[in-house]
Amino acid sequence: xxxxxxxxxxxxxxxxxxxxxxxxxxxxxxxxxxxxxxxxxxxxxxxxxxxxxxxxxxxxxxxxxxxxxxxxxxxxxxxxxxxxxxxxxxxxxxxxxxxxxxxxxxxxxxxxxxxxxxxxxxxxxxxxxxxxxxxxxxxxxxxxxxxxxxxxxxxxxxxxxxxxxxxxxxxxxxxxxxxxxxxxxxxxxxxxxxxxxxxxxxxxxxxxxxxxxxxxxx
Numbered sequence: 001x002x003x004x005x006x007x008x009x010x011x012x013x014x015x016x017x018x019x020x021x022x023x024x025x026x027x028x029x030x031x032x033x034x035x036x037x038x039x040x041x042x043x044x045x046x047x048x049x050x051x052x053x054x055x056x057x058x059x060x061x062x063x064x065x066x067x068x069x070x071x072x073x074x075x076x077x078x079x080x081x082x083x084x085x086x087x088x089x090x091x092x093x094x095x096x097x098x099x100x101x102x103x104x105x106x107x108x109x110x111x112x113x114x115x116x117x118x119x120x121x122x123x124x125x126x127x128x129x130x131x132x133x134x135x136x137x138x139x140x141x142x143x144x145x146x147x148x149x150x151x152x153x154x155x156x157x158x159x160x161x162x163x164x165x166x167x168x169x170x171x172x173x174x175x176x177x178x179x180x181x182x183x184x185x186x187x188x189x190x191x192x193x194x195x196x197x198x199x200x201x202x203x204x205x206x207x208x209x210x211x212x213x214x215x216x217x218x
Contacts, residue, residue, distance in 0.1 A: 003104050006068035011038050012048040016083035017075025017110040019051065019132040034073060043069065050087040051134055057088025064092060067103065074109025074153070078128045081114045081140045090144055097146050097192040109153045112188070116143040116150045121171040121179070125164035147190055148197075150179040157184035 013034055018027050031047055038045040046067075053060035064070070072080070084090040096103055107115070113122050119141050128139045152169050154162050165181075172179040180188065180199065187200040 003068070005101060006104060008068045009043050010067045011043045011045040011069040011071050012064065012067040013038070013045045014048055014050060014070065014072045014080075014083075014107075014111070015075075016050045017073055017077065017080035019079050019083065019135070020076055020130045030073065034071065038071060045071065050083040050089060053087040053089075054083075054134065055086070057091065060087050060089060061092055064089075064103065069104045069106065072105070072107030072111030072114075074107075074111055076130050077110040077113040077119050077122050077126045078139055079130050079132060079135070080110045081119060081143065082135055082137060084114060084144070085140055086135065086137070093144060093146065100193065112147075112151050112153060112182075114143055115145075115147040117145045117148065118143055118150065118177070120175070121150055121152070121168040121177060124167040124171060125161050146192055147188070148178070148195075150177055151188070152179055152181040153184075155181035155183055159184055 013031065015027065015031055015034075018030065021027050035045040035047075048063065048067075050060070053063070081090075084093075093105065105115075110126065113119060119126075119128075128141075150172055152165050152172065154165050155169065156162060156166075169179070169181055171177075182188070182199070185201075189198045189200055190196070
């Protein structure tokens, strides 16, 4: 995830895939864990809650200019996709993906799945109908399409959703949807400019699961 050409070491940590959770203690514990892992990489993480920017896309664009990195936690992919849409982050990432340098996007589980062409298949693991307080509009099935294949995270891993992901993989195969299955700890390194694509094996650092990189902001 680290980039020698990054403008700074600041990371926007997005936890909106957890907006359907009702236990604030659990949410805070996950955020603290993510921040510790990022700090271990000499990064400076700050939570950025997209709900504060629903309907305020220009304000979000200005806020994102402060960060060299964006780290997106897992959770419900459909909730996260709607948060991207309602805040305008999806449009901003499409814009940034065409540039040459800038923001590095990293995410795991839902944070990676939203980058793909579609959330079809992931509906077998995540509830599409989840609608946290403050969310409006319909379910969004289309991903950002910044990565060309669907992603099956937690594949055959020590994770509570691994059996559900088996069903997602079966769905991808049945529907002939191109996909990449990742074991926990594996990562994808992808450049939206050159389209270079590489799957990385497990590392000792927990803050590097599914990684989406855009040669610039993306």
